[in-house]
Amino acid sequence: MHISIITLFPEMFSGAFDASIVKRAKEKGKLHIHLVNLRKFASDTYGTVDDHPYGGGTGMVLRVDVIDRALKHTRTLIKEGTPRVILMTPQGETYTQKKARQLSTADHLILLCGHYEGVDERVRALVDEEISIGDYVLTGGEIPAMVLTDSIARLLPDVLVKADATTNESFEQSMLEYPHYTRPEIYGDARVPAVLLSGNHKNITKWRQEQALEKTRKRRPDLLLREKKDLA
Ligand SMILES: C[S@@+](CC[C@H](N)C(=O)[O-])C[C@H]1O[C@@H](n2cnc3c(N)ncnc32)[C@H](O)[C@@H]1O
Structure with a gap:
């Protein structure tokens, strides 16, 4: 299985993905993780990925054009099949073990991490689904993306030593x-x-x-x- 993660902070994933079950899943070739730095798809040479919200208000909003470019690029890296694109957002469907099992059968997932005030509303039209890891607000989608990846990795065939550990x-x-x-x-x-x-x-x-x-x-x-x- 492949999981591509689009993020402004790829460095946050080292550590979490370099130990225990996720590490084992990677080493066994059962899970391939691709980190895509959203900054590379900035709208200018300063690396701008966000802007002030129309209508005023605090915080910055991630731009739809930047995210669209990052998604298109990530899709071009995929050799076979159609990926499932998931936006990490507190406004999405609440994540469950049932959902983890369902996602663990996919060939390729693209997890999109928001940050700051969130993403431009038009991003919703670019994704297949929206997932929340619970009724609280985190700083960014990176920890939720780690939660999904970890919960999915342990369900992949031949990753855990005893399969009944998950059933x-x-x-x-x-x-x-x-x-x-x-x-x-x-x-x-x-x-x-x-x-x-x-x-x-x-x-x-x-x-x-x-x-x-x-x-x-x-x-x-x-x-x-x-x-x-x-x-x-
Ligand atoms: C500070 S939050 C933005 C929250 C947004 N202003 C709202 O009220 O819905 C920034 C980013 O963190 C991620 N995030 C925060 N909490 C989350 C949760 N419970 N589940 C999934 N993603 C979350 C999302 O990617 C979100 O775009």
């Missing part, structure tokens, strides 16, 4: 995951539940299912309601 997780089957325990068996007053030490896998599976359901009911009943709605 048994929180938000799969619209539930939070069951609790985990490791050594020591007793810590202060807290003991590992006896069933986990029993060696009876049928009972362990049953206990885990019950715990997952109980936890979800208590902490995230909205997930169960959403699942009901999806099935209706």
Whole structure:
């Protein structure tokens, strides 16, 4: 899979993409990341990518012509297929594990990172969809682009050592995951539940299912309601 990221701050991605699962996905050749510096598509020799908003107001807005040039250039780098272009914006559809799974089957994604006051409204016509990583405002789309890339990388085939590590997780089957325990068996007053030490896998599976359901009911009943709605 290929992910191209259009950004004013490509340097922000080193570190996040050079460790752990994303690094492994790159090294295995399962994920190719291309950073495209938006500044290179500036409207003048000073590197101008933004301007004041029409109608007044604070902040600067990223220009549509600059973004259009960057998108066109990025498309020319793609050898096969049609990429899916995603604008990172707090005004987009809220990102979920279901969406991560859906995107993980794409051949090529282009993630467009806004900055400052955001992008010119006409940019919306240049993208396929808009995604928000939550109801809060970040300084730029770089961290949201990292969130998408990380969540997708771990879903790519042969990236995680055990494939079931992703199928048994929180938000799969619209539930939070069951609790985990490791050594020591007793810590202060807290003991590992006896069933986990029993060696009876049928009972362990049953206990885990019950715990997952109980936890979800208590902490995230909205997930169960959403699942009901999806099935209706
Ligand atoms: C300071 S924000 C602009 C917010 C914009 N003025 C608004 O109120 O909707 C700058 C950029 O950060 C990114 N961004 C901020 N919060 C985000 C979120 N929750 N999800 C995705 N992208 C976000 C977007 O790319 C956005 O264009």
